[in-house]
Amino acid sequence: MLVTLEGLDGSGKTTVREALRNRFPDATYTREPTETWYGEAVRRSIGADDADPLAELFLYTADHAAHLTETIRPALNRGELVISDRYSDSRYAYQGVTLAGEVTRPIEYIRGIHEAFTRPPDLTLYLDLDPNTAADRAGATNKFERVDYLAKVQDNYERLIDAEPGRFTRIDATQSPEEVIARAETAIEQHLETWQKSRRLRPDVSRECSNAPYDGNSQFEYFAATYNRVSDSRIRQRLPKYQPLPGEWDTLTEYRSGAQPDPTAGRTPGRHSGNHCVSGSSYSSGGGT
Numbered sequence: 001m002l003v004t005l006e007g008l009d010g011s012g013k014t015t016v017r018e019a020l021r022n023r024f025p026d027a028t029y030t031r032e033p034t035e036t037w038y039g040e041a042v043r044r045s046i047g048a049d050d051a052d053p054l055a056e057l058f059l060y061t062a063d064h065a066a067h068l069t070e071t072i073r074p075a076l077n078r079g080e081l082v083i084s085d086r087y088s089d090s091r092y093a094y095q096g097v098t099l100a101g102e103v104t105r106p107i108e109y110i111r112g113i114h115e116a117f118t119r120p121p122d123l124t125l126y127l128d129l130d131p132n133t134a135a136d137r138a139g140a141t142n143k144f145e146r147v148d149y150l151a152k153v154q155d156n157y158e159r160l161i162d163a164e165p166g167r168f169t170r171i172d173a174t175q176s177p178e179e180v181i182a183r184a185e186t187a188i189e190q191h192l193e194t195w196q197k198s199r200r201l202r203p204d205v206s207r208e209c210s211n212a213p214y215d216g217n218s219q220f221e222y223f224a225a226t227y228n229r230v231s232d233s234r235i236r237q238r239l240p241k242y243q244p245l246p247g248e249w250d251t252l253t254e255y256r257s258g259a260q261p262d263p264t265a266g267r268t269p270g271r272h273s274g275n276h277c278v279s280g281s282s283y284s285s286g287g288g289t
Contacts, residue, residue, distance in 0.1 A: 001195045002076060002119065003188055004087035007127035008153060009145045010137030011173040012180055016127070017085045019181040024083070024188065028075040030067070031085035038063035049143050053098040060091050061113060068119055076119070081192065088118050093156040094144060100152075107156060123191045125184050126161060127173040130154075 005013040017029060033039035042059050045051040064087075075082045091114070092107050099106035129137075131150035138145040144153075161168045169187040171180055 001081050001122045001192055002072065002087075003081065003083045003191075004089065004121040004124045005083070005085050005127065005184075006087070006089045006093075006124055006157065007173060008129050008131065008134035008138075008150050008157075010134040010139075011127035011129040012177065013085050013127055015177055016125070016181055016184050017083060019177075020083055020184065020188070023185045024081055027081040027083050028071065029083050029085075030071050032067055032087055032090065033060070033063050034067050034071070036063070036066055036070070038066045046142050046144060053095070053102050057091070057095045057099065057110065057113075060095060064088060064091065064114070065117060068117070072119060081188075083188075084121075087121060087124075088114055089121075089124060089157070089160055092160055093153045096156045097149060097152040107159065121167065122195060123188065124168045125187060126157065126168050126170050127180065128170050129173040133174065 005017055007013055014031075017031070020027070021029060033042035038059070042056075042063050045056045045059050067084075072082055072084070092110050095110055096107040099109065103109045131147050131154055134150050135145055135147045140146055143149065161170070169191075171183045171187070173180060175183075
């Protein structure tokens, strides 16, 4: 399961991440920007007031792509809980502000770039803090920590929350650190329990299908969920390495309504061959986190 920590600078995300190590010691803890050379390039751009907004976006995007390949997906494939201090929502909220006036509908533009390759979070803890307090706590040491900028970022976060209220848990970051940490621990524990129950009796194809998604879902479940998050037909054309079998398109409507389709409907699970899995795989009574 992938949990992300989001919020304005100074909201306490890093403090929460470090505190969660005591409650979830076996989880993989990570962050964006990463500690790789991609992340170093991002940090250099943060310190440059004259950085080109579009070039900066693609630095962040490159860092995110490497993060997925090197850390997120391998950990999920091992069945681990992953907790990331900042993730794709930070890009939508922050770069959505810097790109205003540069591109039309900046958040949608950024999401369109990410949708073809990113892995959406299962739970996002949003540490809610007003821009003035955030700027005071952060120290306003760079262009992203100024009150007027943070106010616009906060507006973008609210748009993201309104679009996916089921994924976000809002935590009042003006509370004491102990209260914020306790709320975060409870939210993760509750979601983890629900997540584990929902994954029972799903087909275990990830070990034998070379093109299977990284977190243990069936290929069609992954494709259908991804397809329904993307509205731009040009991006959809780039999505599927997996091609649905006859009858599977009908279950896309079930995903839109929130129903759980039968992952074995219309196909035989097994070892990957071409665009499908053929016989040879096994089923398990559970899946990774």
